[in-house]
Amino acid sequence: MPIHYPDILDQGTQPRTFSYGDKDVMLYALGVGLGADPMNETELAFVYEKGLKVVPTAATVLAGRGQAEPLPTKPGHRPSQPNYLMLVHGEQKVELHRPLPSAGTFTTESRTIGAYDKGKDKGAVLVSQTLWKDEAGEVVATLTGSSFCRGDGGFGGPAEGQPEPHAIPSRKPDLSVDLATRPDQALLYRLNGDRNPLHSDPDVARRAGFPRPILHGLCTYGLTCRAVLQAITGYDPDQIASHQARFSAPVFPGDTVTVDLWTDGSVISFEARVKDRGATVIKNGKTVLRG
Numbered sequence: 001m002p003i004h005y006p007d008i009l010d011q012g013t014q015p016r017t018f019s020y021g022d023k024d025v026m027l028y029a030l031g032v033g034l035g036a037d038p039m040n041e042t043e044l045a046f047v048y049e050k051g052l053k054v055v056p057t058a059a060t061v062l063a064g065r066g067q068a069e070p071l072p073t074k075p076g077h078r079p080s081q082p083n084y085l086m087l088v089h090g091e092q093k094v095e096l097h098r099p100l101p102s103a104g105t106f107t108t109e110s111r112t113i114g115a116y117d118k119g120k121d122k123g124a125v126l127v128s129q130t131l132w133k134d135e136a137g138e139v140v141a142t143l144t145g146s147s148f149c150r151g152d153g154g155f156g157g158p159a160e161g162q163p164e165p166h167a168i169p170s171r172k173p174d175l176s177v178d179l180a181t182r183p184d185q186a187l188l189y190r191l192n193g194d195r196n197p198l199h200s201d202p203d204v205a206r207r208a209g210f211p212r213p214i215l216h217g218l219c220t221y222g223l224t225c226r227a228v229l230q231a232i233t234g235y236d237p238d239q240i241a242s243h244q245a246r247f248s249a250p251v252f253p254g255d256t257v258t259v260d261l262w263t264d265g266s267v268i269s270f271e272a273r274v275k276d277r278g279a280t281v282i283k284n285g286k287t288v289l290r291g
Helices: 022-031 056-060 185-192 202-207 217-231
Strands: 016-020 087-096 104-119 123-133 139-149 175-180 240-247 256-264 267-274 279-289
Touching: 022 056, 022 185, 022 217, 056 087, 056 139, 056 217, 056 240, 087 217, 104 139, 175 217, 185 217, 217 240, 217 256, 217 267, 217 279
Parallel strands: none
Antiparallel strands: 016 104, 087 139, 087 240, 104 123, 123 139, 175 256, 240 279, 256 267, 267 279
8 A cells, every 4th residue: 555645644553551661671771782791880770670770762662562553544544554665764763751660551652743755766754653651641752753665755745844854063073982782782682572584584684685684773773872871971861851863874783883972051962883884874863961
């Protein structure tokens, strides 16, 4: 099924209740490389239940991958289904309206909030939003993500109107952090729920045009949050109100990712690169600290 506009803006999921616990929080932290040195007590706080801290970007996986029921179809609605074989994750933002607890029960619901047509041979961009609500109905987290659908352009939607990417300062970075990934990083991170064989099966990776399995984009996204925690907040996750970035190139497990950071008051700008390959893997990054 192609994309039907504006019908796609009525598509979403019904509320789904989920719970997570300390094991899920610790698995995510291990998946983004925290706790590699078990004697590093600042990082141990993210992977040990004693005084457990939650990495803010864990919100991208803690809701799990349970099947959500779609919203009831309106009369005359034309359902849209992009070509998932041609879809790549474009951007991700996590906004925390209050810090996440180390365990909890929440309700989540998602909907499509934007669809932009780049042209028949240029693809499309879909923007989705997911809300977490607590048992009192208060919004705890807002997750906004965009997907670039390479095979779905030409559906007749608007070509403009997307938010402009965050502008990185023109000066040299104020500081940089080197984060090594392990050769088995993707095999560990996939246990958070994304078991796409592109990240684990060498044959699937080769057929997709890669010499070996690649790291999950959301794992690289988590690495950039880890860099902010390490370099800016003194490993205090409660200082981070939001974290957003654009994905620009893959990371291979075993790469060392250099995160460049610019500090301007409560706004931290960042980009990430793999120096050995001359590849910029994250662009237009922005973290907002709580006032």
